[in-house]
Amino acid sequence: MAILERHDTGGIAHLHLNSPGNLNALSDEMLAALQAQIDALSQDRETRVVILSGEGKAFCAGHDLKQMQAARGDADGGKAYFQDLFTRCARVMTGLTRLPQPVIAQVHGIATAAGCQMVASCDMAVAAEGTRFGVNGVNIGLFCSTPMVALTRNIHRKKAFEMLTTGQFLSTDEALEQGLINHAVPAEALETRTRDLAETVAAKLSAAVKIGKSAFYDQMTMSLEDAYAFAGNVMVENMLWRDTDEGINAFIEKRKPDWA
16 A cells, blocks of 8 residues: 555545554655655646545654664764755645645644644644644654744744643644644544535635635735735736636626636
8 A cells, every 4th residue: 555645536635644554654755755746736727625634543643753763874973864854844844835725634643743743734624532733852852843833833822832842732622722723523523524624615716715825825924014915916816817707796696606
């Protein structure tokens, strides 16, 4: 079986991490497989939404520590490998955010370190009750500096710092309260609830969702005035589309839009 499987149905691509023996760790092989799928999806005009899930006991337990430790045998003590590893991981994380399609994490078990980073990098997340989230590298002497980037763009600053410095985990309820996930559901409802959310988004005008996702992230780094100017231009472009004209007319006329 491949360590990363992809199943496509109804405009939804489901990426399934399938390396349960190491809790779906982001090994070199897993990062390469994820990057290949991200590259393919970025050019895929048929896929409207992406679901990301994990096999076995956990969603993802972060980096593969055994691979990292093996690199210490290199002449430079692993420095070049570590630099390349974190660069490759950052490319995957930013790639999820920059995909034109919304990405929904379907989370269970644990999401730790870079696994928690991956949840934070997705656009939305649905978690099974009982899931735990942590950036607990500090417990082994490694501050989760790269997971911190995504985490601090999702949850309150002081809570993020507490997690990073104590290694303590968020419960599912705390993750929901903090904004790391969108929904917490019973384990038996996880797949159905995630699919329902994906299908709801997939039913919208795909081009509008894609332009909106890009604008959503771009405006977040701008000043208030620049963000409004930028977003206004995006809306002007959106308004000029034939399908948007049709969507507005359909709403006024109380009928379903005839989108091409």
